[in-house]
Amino acid sequence: MPPLLYLASASPRRSELLVMLEVPFELVLPRVEEQRRPNEAAADYVQRLAQDKATAGAAMAPRPLPVLAGDTIVVLDDDVLEKPVDKADGLSMLRRLSGRNHQVMTAMALAWQGRLEVVLVTTEVSFRTLSETDIERYWASGEPTDKAGGYGIQGLAGRFVVRINGSYSAVVGLPLVETEALLRRGGVLSG
Structure with a gap:
């Protein structure tokens, strides 16, 4: 089936989640500088990055299809942990x-026909207290090196999570409910 969408993301987790929405897609990989501006609020920052990636992806897409992009950050005490x-x-x-609550913010942006729309999903995540052994072993696994906040809830770090309040799939990197609604508004999905 021909693609209906481009995904502007190198994240395998984002691709895996998008497959769940049953929309055929291809990847485009734009390069966008991920630098927080002075005094930029965390929510504004993650939304701007998603929009920049969608716009850059649309500019390089080989065909005039909608482009979906996303970004995820972890926020603790107003600090962005990338x-x-x-x-x-x-x-x-x-x-x-360790032993704290934090927020995971995932923004998804869709660029199509000169339009750009973004959705932001914030999920509260609670970690149990981690021992030094937990921390060292987890780092040694190699899993945290390419993940916002230095952990992946869908992997070995799932055992650190006491509870979440919000969207699990948003913590992984693509909020399914909100992304599906965004794709419907953009005409990618019908119904």
């Missing part, structure tokens, strides 16, 4: 998240 830059950064993030 992908760890190195081991020390990753361990520090996990120590900070």
